[in-house]
Amino acid sequence: MGTINISRKQQVILKATELFKIKGYAATSMRDLANSLGIEAASLYSHIKSKEEILQSICFGMADEFTRALNAIETEDIPSSEKLQKGIAAHTEVIARDLDASAVFLNEYRHLSQPFLRDFLLLRINYINRFKKIIQEGISRREFKDMDEKLAVMTIFSSLNWMPNWYNPMGELDKKELGKQLANLLINGLNQKPL
Amino acid sequence: MGTINISRKQQVILKATELFKIKGYAATSMRDLANSLGIEAASLYSHIKSKEEILQSICFGMADEFTRALNAIETEDIPSSEKLQKGIAAHTEVIARDLDASAVFLNEYRHLSQPFLRDFLLLRINYINRFKKIIQEGISRREFKDMDEKLAVMTIFSSLNWMPNWYNPMGELDKKELGKQLANLLINGLNQKPL
DNA sequence: CCTACCGATCGGTAGG
DNA sequence: CCTACCGATCGGTAGG
Numbered sequence: 001m002g003t004i005n006i007s008r009k010q011q012v013i014l015k016a017t018e019l020f021k022i023k024g025y026a027a028t029s030m031r032d033l034a035n036s037l038g039i040e041a042a043s044l045y046s047h048i049k050s051k052e053e054i055l056q057s058i059c060f061g062m063a064d065e066f067t068r069a070l071n072a073i074e075t076e077d078i079p080s081s082e083k084l085q086k087g088i089a090a091h092t093e094v095i096a097r098d099l100d101a102s103a104v105f106l107n108e109y110r111h112l113s114q115p116f117l118r119d120f121l122l123l124r125i126n127y128i129n130r131f132k133k134i135i136q137e138g139i140s141r142r143e144f145k146d147m148d149e150k151l152a153v154m155t156i157f158s159s160l161n162w163m164p165n166w167y168n169p170m171g172e173l174d175k176k177e178l179g180k181q182l183a184n185l186l187i188n189g190l191n192q193k194p195l
Numbered sequence: 196m197g198t199i200n201i202s203r204k205q206q207v208i209l210k211a212t213e214l215f216k217i218k219g220y221a222a223t224s225m226r227d228l229a230n231s232l233g234i235e236a237a238s239l240y241s242h243i244k245s246k247e248e249i250l251q252s253i254c255f256g257m258a259d260e261f262t263r264a265l266n267a268i269e270t271e272d273i274p275s276s277e278k279l280q281k282g283i284a285a286h287t288e289v290i291a292r293d294l295d296a297s298a299v300f301l302n303e304y305r306h307l308s309q310p311f312l313r314d315f316l317l318l319r320i321n322y323i324n325r326f327k328k329i330i331q332e333g334i335s336r337r338e339f340k341d342m343d344e345k346l347a348v349m350t351i352f353s354s355l356n357w358m359p360n361w362y363n364p365m366g367e368l369d370k371k372e373l374g375k376q377l378a379n380l381l382i383n384g385l386n387q388k389p390l
Numbered sequence: 391c392c393t394a395c396c397g398a399t400c401g402g403t404a405g406g
Numbered sequence: 407c408c409t410a411c412c413g414a415t416c417g418g419t420a421g422g
Contacts, residue, residue, distance in 0.1 A: 023305075024219060024221055024305070024306075026219055026221035026222035027221035027306065029415075029416065029417080030416080030417060030418080031415085031416085031417095039391065039392090040391070040392060040393085041416095041417085041418085042391085042392070042393080042394090042395095042418080042419080042420095043391045043392070044418095045417095045418065045419080046391070050417080050418080051417065051418090081385075081386060084385075107302065110218075110219070111219075111222065135385075138385070142387060143386070143387065144385045144386060144387060145383075145385065145386070145387050145388075147376055147379075147380065147385075148368055148376060150361070150368075151368065151373070151376055151377065151380070152380065152385060154357060154358075154360075154361045155354045155357075155377065155380055155381070157357070158353045158354045158356070158357025158358075158360075159350045159353045159354055161353070161357070162349060162350075162352070162353030162356070162357070163349075163353075165349075165353075166345070166349045173343055173345075173346065178346070181342055181343060181346055182346065182350065184342075185342065185346070185347065185350055185381075185384075186350070186380075186384065186385060187384050187385050187386050188340075188384040188386055189380075189381065189382050189383040189384030189385075189386075190276075190279075190330075190333070190339045190340065190342075190347060190381060190382050190384075191276060191338070191339060191340070191382050191383055191384075192337060192338065192339065192340050193340075224399075224400065224401080225400080225401060225402080226399085226400085226401095234407065234408090235407070235408060235409085236400095236401085236402085237402080237403080237404095237407085237408070237409080237410090237411095238407045238408070239402095240401095240402065240403080241407070245401080245402080246401065246402090
């Protein structure tokens, strides 16, 4: 339970996150993971209880990050478009901070066993509903156009959640700028504003 | 090679598509597939050569559908926003026509072995670049706002490609309306137009 | 962190 | 489409 053990466990989880992203959870074996850490497969089990425990810690850890990022924004008394813009920026920030873990969170959660899968899906639906409320509010205030709410919220999430598949943090677009441009594109569209 | 064999092979691929979507390619065993067809695992091999052959036929079949849907649109002499709107509608139509195969195409292609993976990725990058050109054209004509092109094209694709995760063809939003609303949201944004 | 090993399951073949 | 079976690999344990 000393510092060394804790740190080693984190190394294991970090490397597993990387492999789960690249190959997928099911196609990543404990031997793959052990090899890329330079140890034997059996040795992993002095750090973690099971393969799934790693997936659980990634999925629920990220769920917690997303949830907390939204907490501050939700109750502010500002226009819906500003609230949405801040929500998008917060979500983008969490993803950009850890692209590998985000990819696993987004694509591999389905390999959680019960009751973890059920719990995870509840957290996710709650989070989505909080964004949905912001959009509904904006529509009822006639700030946003009157459109299918599910389509609007899913379009926003999909745009944000595809990021791990293309965003290069070393590229010319930095995290802050990315969040701003994404929010602007979704709220104001691709077309030039009329003068 | 009679009609019965061909039809049975299609049944196998159809059921495999469904399972690959739900459980993922790696986590779906040939015994899972055989069981859900009511036969023994070994019997599958009189219809298909290997597990991966199924994945190949799904991935390359869908790639072909997407490519062909775009062909007619590209060369029309119309405003960029109209071209983009038609491209989005065509892409949406292909996805909505087969949500399961689309999900496999989008998420499971990475389990293709070489040289299939390489070929697949080439087809995909070509397709994305065709959309990118439409956007670049619109920006240079000052029809679209001046923004990061990669971000714009990735945002559009992500919105379209998330559909298999949420769209219910039995719901209140029909395919045509979906394509229209998606294109409208991406091109004009969520905000109300100023009067 | 290792050696040695477990029962279960994998994709696939032989032969009918 | 089946029975019978293959070698390889899986996640994980015992014991040190």
